[in-house]
Amino acid sequence: MDLIDRKLLRELQLDSRRSVQVLGDAVGLSASACHRRIRALEDAGFISSYVAKLDASRLGYTMQFFIEVGLTSQSEGVLEAFELAVAEIPEVLECHLMAGQSDYILRVVCRDHEDFERLHRRLSAQLPGVARIHSNLSIRTVKARTGLPL
Known part of the structure; x- marks a missing residue:
């Protein structure tokens, strides 16, 4: 990955709906060269x-919570069962396995x-292996960034 690839990734993170021509102009490439670079970045993952x-x-989603979950066990089976079950709950936008006080956030x-x-009832009653739940209400999002620093 070179400097132009990094510039292109920054531009795509800002607005990926722009045409290849506009993106190319922003990073100093022709439309066809920009298209080839984007395709190569996609192919490379x-x-x-x-x-x-x-x-x-x-x-209509006016409330956001960060919920700390402690499990009854750290066994592979308990972790896998929890992760499979939580993946089926549409309101769960993110699930992170943690190192620290909580097993998941x-x-x-x-x-x-x-x-x-x-x-909350569904999480505590229906998710396998849950020992404790601690919920935190987000009052306001101060910073939310979807892009990575490049």
Whole structure:
């Protein structure tokens, strides 16, 4: 990866909907050279996908929680069962296996308090291996970045 690839990745992180011609102009390439570079970055796995970032509050998701989960065991079977089950819950946007006090931290969205109560009950009652749950309500997002520093 060279300097032009890094510039191209930065530009794509800012707005991947721009045409190849506009992206090429931004990094000093022709449209065809820019297209070849993008394809090579995709093929090499540097670009894993393209997504649309949605406005959660406009879609009714007005609450965001970070939930710390402790499991009954660290065995491979318990970890795998938990991860498979949590992957099926649409409100769970992220699930991270942690080193520290909690086994996992989940980032979830909810529409309101009743929605959160339903989700909390589902997490504590239906997820395998859950020993404890500690929920933290996000009051306001101070910084949210989807791109990586390049």
